Amino acid sequence: xxxxxxxxxxxxVLFSMGVAGFLIKRSLVTVFxxxxxxxxxxxxxxxTFAHEWHMVKGQIFVFFVMMVAAxxxxxxxxxxxxxxxxxxxxxxxxxxxxxx
Amino acid sequence: MHLALFLIFAAFALAGATNLLLQKHPINxxxxxxxxxxxxxxxxxxxxxxxxxxxxxxxxxxxxxxLFTFVIMLLNEGVEEKTHxxxxxxxxxxxxxxxxxxxxxxxxxxxxxxxxxxxxxDGxxxxxxxxxVLFRDLLLPxxxxxxxxxxxxLGAVALARKDGHE
Numbered sequence: 001x002x003x004x005x006x007x008x009x010x011x012x013v014l015f016s017m018g019v020a021g022f023l024i025k026r027s028l029v030t031v032f033x034x035x036x037x038x039x040x041x042x043x044x045x046x047x048t049f050a051h052e053w054h055m056v057k058g059q060i061f062v063f064f065v066m067m068v069a070a071x072x073x074x075x076x077x078x079x080x081x082x083x084x085x086x087x088x089x090x091x092x093x094x095x096x097x098x099x100x
Numbered sequence: 101m102h103l104a105l106f107l108i109f110a111a112f113a114l115a116g117a118t119n120l121l122l123q124k125h126p127i128n129x130x131x132x133x134x135x136x137x138x139x140x141x142x143x144x145x146x147x148x149x150x151x152x153x154x155x156x157x158x159x160x161x162x163x164x165x166x167l168f169t170f171v172i173m174l175l176n177e178g179v180e181e182k183t184h185x186x187x188x189x190x191x192x193x194x195x196x197x198x199x200x201x202x203x204x205x206x207x208x209x210x211x212x213x214x215x216x217x218x219x220x221x222d223g224x225x226x227x228x229x230x231x232x233v234l235f236r237d238l239l240l241p242x243x244x245x246x247x248x249x250x251x252x253x254l255g256a257v258a259l260a261r262k263d264g265h266e
Contacts, residue, residue, distance in 0.1 A: 006106065009209075014218075017118070020194070025180070030129045037120065051218060059230060067154060071252035074252045074255075077260075081175065
């Protein structure tokens with residue numbers, strides 16, 4: 001028997017690492033991977049709370065998050081390919097056309 | 101048993117995430133992300149979510165990460181260039197992350213007594229219950245998701261296609 005809070009802490013730490021990766025990483029693909037890490041961390045919280053309150057719908061929500069993440073990955077990687085084709089770089093410092 | 105499994109796979113997940121931050125080459129980062137996702141699947145299993153553990157392996161570690169590795173290899177992306185990065189990220193971003201993490205951790209630790217402990221055999225949600233909710237109560241959202249996936253596939257093909265003029 002281990003406390004639920006351990007799972008939640010692990011989830012929070014993974015989420016923060018995802019945010020840190022989003023800020024540190026300079027390659028578009030790894031920035032995108034950090035977003036996937038954040039989604040996974042949030043999913044762990046959902047599953048933990050579904051277990052805590054014995055709610056099936058918490059797990060269904062994770063299922064929907066997975067589906068949306070799959071769609072997002074497909075479109076996002078297509079956008080990355082399109083960017084690479086026009087700019088010939090994946091460095092986020094050089095893709096700053098919309099930067100304020 | 102439960103404690104040992106949790107500690108091992110939580111350590112795997114944290115090590116994978118740390119490696120993702122430290123690696124310079126995107127393919128190494130992708131492989132460490134696969135480690136994180138697979139160990140999260142084991143943690144789902146410990147939390148009684150059998151279906152999600154399998155879906156995590158198939159959808160995330162399988163489909164999504166294969167897509168990532170394909171794109172990395174297709175674009176032949178080399179080692180990440182070292183730049184000093186954004187100043188805003190350094191000044192605002194990292195303190196905000198630290199504040200967020202400490203805030204969430206303090207809330208979780210303060211409410212720790214209201215949460216019940218997790219055992220290995222309790223709260224296993226059977227796939228029958230899951231499918232009853234998914235295909236009866238939430239049938240419309242489920243069907244809408246399939247349309248979303250279809251649109252995403254079409255969008256991906258349209259975006260990644262070469263222009264006809266060239």
